[in-house]
Amino acid sequence: MTGRGRHLRVGVCLSLSGRYGRFGGQARAGLEVWRAWAGAVELVVEDDESRPDVLESGLLRLAEQCDILLGPYSTQLMRRAGDVAARLDRLIWNHGGAGDDVEAAHPGHVVSVPTPASRYAEPFLHHLASEAGGVPLWIAHGKGAFGRQVAAGAEVTARSLSIPAVRVATGRLSPPAGTRRWALMCAGSFEEDVETVRNALALANPPSRLCAVAAGVREFGQVVGDPRGIYGVGQWSPGSGGKPELGPAEADFVAAYTERAGVPPDYPAVQAAATAAIAVHCARATGSTSRDALWSAATRLQTTTMFGDFRIDPLTGTQTAHRTVLVRWDADGPSPVR
CATH class of the missing domain: 3.40.50.2300 (Response regulator)
Structure with missing residues (x-):
């Protein structure tokens, strides 16, 4: 041809x-x-x-x-x-x-x-390190290989930036009690991320920084009641x-x-x-x-x-x-x- x-x-x-x-x-x-x-x-x-x-x-x-x-x-x-x-x-x-x-x-x-998925979280982690250094990070991944690969890459990057990180499966968040600040990065299917975000925001001590892969698309704002302040990671954004x-x-x-x-x-x-x-x-x-x-x-x-x-x-x-x-x-x- x-x-x-x-x-x-x-x-x-x-x-x-x-x-x-x-x-x-x-x-x-x-x-x-x-x-x-x-x-x-x-x-x-x-x-x-x-x-x-x-x-x-x-x-x-x-x-x-x-x-x-x-x-x-x-x-x-x-x-x-x-x-x-x-x-x-x-x-x-x-x-x-x-x-x-x-x-x-x-x-x-x-x-x-x-x-590639393993590099997805890099911009959020660099931002977190510069803005809220020392805040511990929970990395929640979904059931699929994509979420696990995002989480694995996030864990490696967090370690290189001296961010204390805990990697957990979606639905198994165990954040610090009391008022201690913490951050959350979640990567799964769109539905898994939405559920994780909703659960995290409903906690007595919600994350001070929250980033979801699903928040990288506009539909996220239609299914989450109030997305203001939430970070998203995507492959493109206007002007990028x-x-x-x-x-x-x-x-x-x-x-x-x-x-x-x-x-x-x-x-x-x-x-x-x-x-x-x-x-x-x-x-x-x-x-x-x-x-x-x-x-x-x-x-x-x-x-x-x-x-x-x-x-x-x-x-x-x-x-x-x-x-x-x-x-x-x-x-x-x-x-x-x-």
């Missing part, structure tokens, strides 16, 4: 229904906005229903008809997608699975754009990406997405669109959509999109340049912490 000078078909399985539907729908809207900007590109979307088995059958169909394959949203689903890509000897562009094991599982077959060398400018994308969806985008939409822009660039630059050509182009590429920096480890495909963004909720919503 050749990519230069012809129409490209981009295939993607997304959770348009099921447990990841809120994020898969955002990713689809983001890709549709990007497609209108990209020109000679056809976008083919299948609903994976948030189920690995449905994802696999959908990817097999897309692989037969599409030049470029984009991964699904969620670490769990991307784990299966990487297996399928390796089995087919295809390359899949990962925009929605930040798990460390997922990013490094299939060198030569998976190119990852998001920051800088000037893009590839893909649409952030202001143009945000305006078009907002007009289409009725609300501003969260990072699932932006990371999907940025990944598509990188994938199509590599196909057009090399004139080929073969796995070898795309992998070679991706490993040589160091660039920026509205999502932020892009560079991968040439041995594993793991993202090395992009950084997560810390936000803090106020009356107007989440705002980046500079």
Whole structure:
């Protein structure tokens, strides 16, 4: 297959229904906005229903008809997608699975754009160390591998910053009694994080600093009664990406997405669109959509999109340049912490 000078078909399985539907729908809207900007590109979307088995059958169909394959949203689903890509000897562009094991599982077959899970908590912990040094930190993780990897990375970073840390499973908080200050970082599914935040705020001695991965998206404010003062960590926030060398400018994308969806985008939409822009660039630059050509182009590429920096480890495909963004909720919503 050749990519230069012809129409490209981009295939993607997304959770348009099921447990990841809120994020898969955002990713689809983001890709549709990007497609209108990209020109000679056809976008083919299948609903994976948030189920690995449905994802696999959908990817097999897309692989037969599409030049470029984009991964699904969620670490769990991307784990299966990487297996399928390796089995087919295809390359899949990962925009929605930040798990460390997922990013490094299939060198030569998976190119990852998001920051790996183990580095998710870094901006919050550096902020905590500078603002509330010595305050002990409880790190609560959910049942899945993503949450455990975020927590493990947070524990390592906390230790390097001399922050006393206790790592616990979600639902097993045992904060200090009395009025002693403490901080909480939680990482799990959206639902797990929301439950942990609610439980923590209801304690007699709630955390003085609270950060949740779920608080990195706007929907968090709709399900938590009063999110003001809560920190969130996400892959992107308005203004965090800088000037893009590839893909649409952030202001143009945000305006078009907002007009289409009725609300501003969260990072699932932006990371999907940025990944598509990188994938199509590599196909057009090399004139080929073969796995070898795309992998070679991706490993040589160091660039920026509205999502932020892009560079991968040439041995594993793991993202090395992009950084997560810390936000803090106020009356107007989440705002980046500079």
